[in-house]
Amino acid sequence: MSEKLSYKQHISAQFNAELDAIKNDLLEMGGKVENQIELATEALLQTDSEPAEAAILIDRSINRLEVEIDEQCARILARRQPAASDLRLIIAIAKVTTDLERIGDEASKVARVAIKLAPVQSPQPTELRFRRIANHVNRMLRQSLDAFARQSVEQAVKVVLSDADIDDDYHSAMTELQQAMRTHPDHIEYLMEQVWALRSLERIGDHASSIAEQVVYLARGVDIRHADNEGLRNLIN
Amino acid sequence: MIMATGQSLPGQRRWQRVLGTLMIWLTAAMVTLSVLTAGAFLGLLLWFAGSWLTAEGMASGGVLVRFWGNLQQLLFQPSASLGIEAMLPAIIGTVIMIILMTVIVAPLGVLVAVYLSEYAKNTWYTELLRIAIQNLAGVPSVIFGVFGLGFFVYAVGGEIDGWFYAETLPRPTFGTPGLLWASLTLALLTLPVVIVASEEGLARLPTSMREGSYALGATRFETIIRVLLPAAGSSVLTGVILAIARAAGEVAPLMLVGVVKYAPTLPVSLQAPFIAFEQKFMHLGFFIYDVAAHANVGEGRLGLICAAAVLLVGLVMLLNLTAVLLRKRLRDRYQALSEE
Amino acid sequence: MPYMQRDALIQASQFQSTAARTPPGLVVQQLSLSYPGNGSALVDINLDIPAGAVTAVIGPSGCGKSTLLRCFNRMNDTIEGCRYSGAIYVGDNNVLAAATDVTALRRRVGMVFQRPNPFAKSIYDNVAYGPRIGGIRRKRDLDEIVERALRDVALWDEVSDRLHTGALRLSLGQQQRLVLARTIAIEPEVLLLDEPASSLDPISTLKIEELIYELKHTYTIIIVTHNMQQAARVSDWTAFMNGGKLVEFDETDRIFTNPVERATEDYITGRYG
Ligand SMILES: Nc1ncnc2c1ncn2[C@@H]1O[C@H](COP(=O)(O)OP(=O)(O)O)[C@@H](O)[C@H]1O
Numbered sequence: 001m002s003e004k005l006s007y008k009q010h011i012s013a014q015f016n017a018e019l020d021a022i023k024n025d026l027l028e029m030g031g032k033v034e035n036q037i038e039l040a041t042e043a044l045l046q047t048d049s050e051p052a053e054a055a056i057l058i059d060r061s062i063n064r065l066e067v068e069i070d071e072q073c074a075r076i077l078a079r080r081q082p083a084a085s086d087l088r089l090i091i092a093i094a095k096v097t098t099d100l101e102r103i104g105d106e107a108s109k110v111a112r113v114a115i116k117l118a119p120v121q122s123p124q125p126t127e128l129r130f131r132r133i134a135n136h137v138n139r140m141l142r143q144s145l146d147a148f149a150r151q152s153v154e155q156a157v158k159v160v161l162s163d164a165d166i167d168d169d170y171h172s173a174m175t176e177l178q179q180a181m182r183t184h185p186d187h188i189e190y191l192m193e194q195v196w197a198l199r200s201l202e203r204i205g206d207h208a209s210s211i212a213e214q215v216v217y218l219a220r221g222v223d224i225r226h227a228d229n230e231g232l233r234n235l236i237n
Numbered sequence: 238m239i240m241a242t243g244q245s246l247p248g249q250r251r252w253q254r255v256l257g258t259l260m261i262w263l264t265a266a267m268v269t270l271s272v273l274t275a276g277a278f279l280g281l282l283l284w285f286a287g288s289w290l291t292a293e294g295m296a297s298g299g300v301l302v303r304f305w306g307n308l309q310q311l312l313f314q315p316s317a318s319l320g321i322e323a324m325l326p327a328i329i330g331t332v333i334m335i336i337l338m339t340v341i342v343a344p345l346g347v348l349v350a351v352y353l354s355e356y357a358k359n360t361w362y363t364e365l366l367r368i369a370i371q372n373l374a375g376v377p378s379v380i381f382g383v384f385g386l387g388f389f390v391y392a393v394g395g396e397i398d399g400w401f402y403a404e405t406l407p408r409p410t411f412g413t414p415g416l417l418w419a420s421l422t423l424a425l426l427t428l429p430v431v432i433v434a435s436e437e438g439l440a441r442l443p444t445s446m447r448e449g450s451y452a453l454g455a456t457r458f459e460t461i462i463r464v465l466l467p468a469a470g471s472s473v474l475t476g477v478i479l480a481i482a483r484a485a486g487e488v489a490p491l492m493l494v495g496v497v498k499y500a501p502t503l504p505v506s507l508q509a510p511f512i513a514f515e516q517k518f519m520h521l522g523f524f525i526y527d528v529a530a531h532a533n534v535g536e537g538r539l540g541l542i543c544a545a546a547v548l549l550v551g552l553v554m555l556l557n558l559t560a561v562l563l564r565k566r567l568r569d570r571y572q573a574l575s576e577e
Numbered sequence: 578m579p580y581m582q583r584d585a586l587i588q589a590s591q592f593q594s595t596a597a598r599t600p601p602g603l604v605v606q607q608l609s610l611s612y613p614g615n616g617s618a619l620v621d622i623n624l625d626i627p628a629g630a631v632t633a634v635i636g637p638s639g640c641g642k643s644t645l646l647r648c649f650n651r652m653n654d655t656i657e658g659c660r661y662s663g664a665i666y667v668g669d670n671n672v673l674a675a676a677t678d679v680t681a682l683r684r685r686v687g688m689v690f691q692r693p694n695p696f697a698k699s700i701y702d703n704v705a706y707g708p709r710i711g712g713i714r715r716k717r718d719l720d721e722i723v724e725r726a727l728r729d730v731a732l733w734d735e736v737s738d739r740l741h742t743g744a745l746r747l748s749l750g751q752q753q754r755l756v757l758a759r760t761i762a763i764e765p766e767v768l769l770l771d772e773p774a775s776s777l778d779p780i781s782t783l784k785i786e787e788l789i790y791e792l793k794h795t796y797t798i799i800i801v802t803h804n805m806q807q808a809a810r811v812s813d814w815t816a817f818m819n820g821g822k823l824v825e826f827d828e829t830d831r832i833f834t835n836p837v838e839r840a841t842e843d844y845i846t847g848r849y850g
């Protein structure tokens with residue numbers, strides 16, 4: 001009965017156009033954020049400040065998009081009084097925008113760390129784990145945005161569930177960094193920077209997961225923010 | 238649509254405008270003409286009415302003064318020389334008959350209208366009834382007189398005499414033309430007008446008004462009596478006004494069912510039962526006819542006729558005015574902001 | 578359907594009610610109806626309308642909303658050849674039973690129509706009409722009823738100095754509130770409102786909605802509206818109808834954020850048709 005696959009168009013073509021525009025803006029913002037993360041992690045791992053500068057530059061356009069999308073949301077709420085799936089779409093977009101903007105901020109932080117570390121050849125005890133974590137959160141973000149675009153509950157739930165997979169790497173990386181601090185107390189300043197970068201990556205994962213949660217709300221009208229894993233698995237089956 | 242700018246309208250539109258202006262002027266001219274005609278007619282009547290009675294030495298004074306003099310004499314002093322009776326009894330007779338007729342026709346008409354509009358379903362029978370009622374309005378009035386004489390006077394009146402006035406038979410009481418039969422005959426004559434106007438008034442009331450009443454738990458009867466009839470009141474009164482206007486002009490049928498040239502007593506009195514339904518009575522319309530036909534051909538006969546005519550017209554206008562005022566009051570009551 | 582919440586809601590409204598009375602709920606069972614020569618207008622409707630709450634009936638034009646509403650007070654009886662079957666319980670009585678005293682039913686289940694329909698009478702006589710029909714004659718009693726009803730609909734201050742002037746001279750918004758006062762004056766238990774604000778300006782509309790909100794503690798209210806925002810604003814429960822059928826009935830919050838049925842979703846989001 002409640003197959004929500006292909007929606008009919010609204011009677012108001014103008015409303016359709018407005019919704020399409022805001023969705024496109026959101027996906028554009030998502031793409032920029034993805035790009036930014038890639039640049040920032042690359043800069044960090046290659047100790048190259050050039051991509052880091054580019055990442056920080058992108059953040060401005062992300063901020064501008066956030067404001068724009070929020071304005072569109074407010075306008076649609078005021079003028080269209082959306083209901084049901086339209087209402088959920090606007091609410092979800094507003095929240096996803098916030099998450100994306102935060103991700104952008106975190107990516108900027110990573111980029112700044114990269115800029116600081118670039119001139120010094122500091123030890124990189126955690127390079128492997130760093131790479132894995134960076135890849136993982138990048139994938140999470142891409143998948144959650146993809147799930148949003150396709151309103152795929154299944155994919156979104158997978159993203160939420162995969163958030164736990166970072167934890168292992170994260171804790172190991174932390175331990176390794178502590179170890180390094182003990183053995184090279186003179187490098188502690190740079191190692192601390194790496195700790196911040198690690199934390200930022202981990203936060204990006206959280207935000208990506210939160211985007212995925214909004215996808216489930218959008219598609220099913222169910223709030224899974226505080227659901228346990230079993231509840232999540234039930235959603236897919 | 239794109240309008241041509243400036244003074245130059247497209248040819249067709251200009252013609253339409255000219256035509257429209259022409260129509261307005263034509264209508265205005267016609268209205269003025271009819272008002273003038275009516276005024277001239279009344280003035281002429283007045284003039285003739287005033288010109289009568291030169292013999293009595295009222296040579297001086299204007300038309301109105303002389304008219305008033307004529308009127309006084311007409312009203313109160315039978316003129317033996319002219320072979321006519323005083324006019325006052327005829328006026329009273331006319332008024333009483335019309336009032337009686339109104340009292341009969343209004344409820345009867347409303348009753349039929351309510352039946353047709355609120356109770357009857359739309360069947361061939363009600364359709365037939367409606368057609369019959371409309372046709373009734375087209376029957377020559379004298380036919381009503383014949384019917385009244387045959388049905389009311391002989392059939393109904395004869396029956397009544399047989400039951401209640403057997404001791405005075407063979408001298409008839411109700412079995413002869415009289416006030417009641419005349420009023421009934423006229424009521425029958427004017428019934429279609431009242432029915433049609435009332436039914437239209439009821440039909441014009443929106444269904445939502447009826448539903449509003451039903452929704453408050455009112456029965457159909459309560460709805461009709463308390464909501465619909467008051468709301469249709471002005472339409473009913475319009476019908477009654479038309480009925481009065483029509484009735485006041487009728488003479489022919491009355492000659493058959495109750496009006497006489499001379500009645501020794503008035504049909505009304507100050508003692509109970511106040512009104513004598515069975516009596517014959519005098520009528521202004523008949524008075525005019527009588528004077529015209531039978532008065533000695535004297536110098537002032539035309540003036541006399543005209544004075545009586547003016548009086549008849551005035552009387553009808555007065556009755557109509559009463560009804561119109563009543564209707565206006567009814568309308569104001571429910572629609573004006575500043576009342577009471 | 579979350580019945581637990583529903584019960585809580587009913588209890589809450591009883592708790593708030595100032596008058597010591599409990600309006601009845603309405604239960605519709607297998608209600609079908611057809612107009613002469615027009616096929617069926619209602620098809621097997623089953624509906625459980627909670628007491629002391631506002632239930633909105635929404636749906637596209639001609640889907641049978643008014644028809645359904647007019648079943649509750651047997652208004653359809655006035656339409657010749659209209660046939661219906663099924664049962665509607667108001668409290669314990671099946672009002673569709675042949676033995677029902679229709680005039681008594683209509684005093685229990687009051688109705689306000691789409692277009693204001695005051696009688697061609699004075700303001701006072703309009704409001705006093707129902708009580709008078711009901712046998713109240715004493716002027717003092719009538720005065721009191723009229724004033725209370727007019728106050729209830731927030732019209733008293735506007736008209737108290739011209740109670741005896743014609744009701745048809747009021748503005749449309751005032752007329753509609755007058756009609757509501759006229760209905761309240763007979764103290765029904767259930768209020769049926771058929772698009773009560775559709776011919777009113779936005780401010781009058783808000784006033785009517787505010788009234789509905791205040792009245793729901795003492796009445797069971799069913800409102801038909803084609804204005805979805807209005808349904809969302811005033812109602813606790815919403816029924817969505819389409820083509821003479823009841824498609825979905827649920828709490829208003831749910832209908833307007835996450836309806837179950839696809840047809841409801843399409844209608845509410847403006848994708849209908
Ligand atoms: N008195 C009537 N006679 C015949 N058909 C009617 C009558 N009233 C309504 N209908 C039909 O019944 C259907 C439902 O009408 P209604 O209940 O007024 O719809 P809604 O109020 O939802 O717009 C419509 O198709 C309408 O044409």
Ligand SMILES: [Mg+2]
Pocket residue numbers: 642643644
């Ligand atoms: Mg309707």
